[in-house]
């Protein structure tokens with residue numbers, strides 16, 4: 001494990017995230033962790049589905065959700081997933097600058113999504129849809145809020161990695177870290193696709 | 207950097223254990239912490255049995271009884287059985303697969319400290335206004351009405367320790383996938399490693415639903431949520447589902463590793479390879495799979511309807527098939543074997559009839575129509591104690607005696623070990639066998655007293671006497687541990703003389719790096735093969751060289767401490783607004799430590815070839 005060795009685009013392995021034992025462990029361990037996360041979100045979705053029409057005379061999904069806002073947020077997050085793919089593409093080609101650039105774009109798009117979500121929640125609260133309004137409101141904020149917390153954590157994580165490694169560039173020690181963070185970002189994106197469908201589309205159709 | 211064979215002061219030893227990332231030391235931490243919680247849960251059990259010894263007793267009544275009963279169950283499952291299982295896994299599994307360490311040494315330590323602080327938090331409730339009192343299942347309709355902070359301690363404490371368990375499970379999954387020595391194929395792994403593997407997968411999929419359930423309950427109790435409040439549209443059955451989607455697999459998370467321990471012991475002390483190895487592996491995986499399909503058998507009386515009840519009844523009964531496969535394989539392993547009745551072997555032999563009885567009553571409970579009669583009676587209490595004590599606790603006691611020399615380098619006294627066994631075995635059946643009949647006679651579980659003249663007096667008195675047998679057995683075990691530690695016989699590498707798996711090929715206790723040279727595994731029972739071919743040690747798979755080791759770290763301790771502080775802050779935020787800031791400060795400690803872990807490079811260190819040679823030579827002479 002000569003992680004300190006000077007690497008070039010030629011000597012950099014094709015799968016830098018799995019080139020060391022530590023990297024391979026991280027890779028498999030993180031996939032495993034995402035398995036557990038999937039079950040966690042599945043439990044939250046099941047709870048939401050059981051309670052989505054228990055509005056206790058509070059606002060209903062049809063009254064609350066507005067397509068344009070949610071659509072824009074969805075587009076931002078989906079695009080950020082694509083840009084993180086570009087970042088990983090450049091990582092594998094040992095092009096650190098372009099990787100950082102695309103990670104930066106990913107973070108901006110993710111921050112945009114988060115901003116819209118905060119704006120959205122704020123609107124709802126002003127319309128009388130608080131966390132404690134009904135079983136529907138509690139389950140909505142818990143499911144979508146848990147996703148939002150994941151987005152926040154993901155942004156902080158990617159930013160930390162970008163700043164920490166800004167000066168020293170890529171090596172086999174930090175490549176798995178970048179890779180795993182981008183896996184996490186994709187996972188967040190996939191969960192959002194389900195939230196968009198189950199919470200918003202099904203909510204607006206009724 | 208190396209800490210090989212150096213005398214240290216008390217402070218240095220404590221610091222060593224606070225910062226250790228060595229799986230063998232983490233095993234000892236799990237053993238000590240789990241053991242202490244086991245004693246606490248045992249004392250709670252004794253208080254329960256004293257109260258129930260005679261009718262109309264007023265020793266511990268009403269709310270206090272509810273608290274003791276709740277804490278007995280919660281402590282025994284989450285804070286005693288789970289960590290003791292992890293103690294065995296940490297002590298043995300990496301060595302059994304020929305690895306120098308686990309995949310994530312840092313996370314391994316973090317898992318322990320999260321469990322530990324979660325457990326301490328839960329038990330702080332005794333001194334801060336009362337413990338949780340809604341039973342270990344904490345059904346929402348009861349727990350939302352519970353005044354004070356008891357349930358909050360339950361909800362927050364179990365979240366913290368649950369994260370620890372989840373992390374531990376992921377660590378063992380990855381360790382077994384990536385860290386196996388050359389030649390250690392999946393179908394050459396010892397059964398204990400296999401059961402650890404499957405149990406870890408169950409942890410991965412079973413703990414998140416529990417965490418979600420706990421979060422929902424935390425929201426309802428502390429932050430104005432309505433998940434379980436019917437007045438605002440909530441539904442208490444959601445808690446039951448989430449709890450049992452976790453709760454049933456939890457039984458297998460505990461008992462599969464116990465099956466693994468017994469499989470090792472039967473083979474070793476019958477001097478035969480395990481009968482039907484591949485069918486044992488198959489049965490383990492099948493039990494793990496079916497374990498997720500049966501949770502609603504705990505909810506037959508909740509009104510899910512006849513179709514759901516029928517499906518879950520049949521699925522539950524199906525689990526008896528792979529379990530039966532295992533029972534017969536153990537019997538056939540002993541058949542024609544050269545049996546030695548050591549203490550671990552006594553537990554293994556006693557386990558078979560004891561556990562089978564728990565299995566039989568399990569199938570009885572699985573018959574949904576009949577379950578309406580058994581539900582919430584002492585019949586159920588008898589059933590799950592036969593499974594958990596007859597299976598898990600026997601397994602842990604067997605494993606503790608079996609691997610004690612490997613963990614601590616000294617043999618426990620066989621004489622005292624057998625005294626413990628007989629007291630415990632007799633006490634166990636005395637306590638719980640009669641409870642089947644108390645249940646059938648109509649005695650409900652969780653009541654703090656009963657009236658005379660219903661035919662329950664004798665049964666309850668016998669049950670209480672049995673509990674004191676088990677308590678005496680535990681005291682004898684503690685004496686055995688003290689005597690052994692002070693003047694026990696030093697154990698050989700192959701402490702029992704008949705070891706079959708890799709852990710018996712390394713010194714007792716093993717050196718920090720486990721194997722000076724990574725072994726080449728040439729078949730099932732790798733060490734036995736080498737012995738049968740007349741070799742003294744293992745066939746090495748690599749030349750002697752420097753060994754890479756992970757650095758110790760205090761961060762796992764601090765990350766867990768942060769959550770411990772945060773839990774207190776959030777719990778009291780309704781009474782004191784400043785308390786919310788304590789909660790946030792705690793979270794910041796945790797996140798800050800995680801940030802430090804992320805930005806500080808940790809490349810570990812190397813133990814040099816010369817040091818290893820020196821240590822190995824000394825080990826051979828001693």
Ligand SMILES: [Cu+2]
Nearest residue numbers: 454501503504
């Ligand atoms: Cu069950």
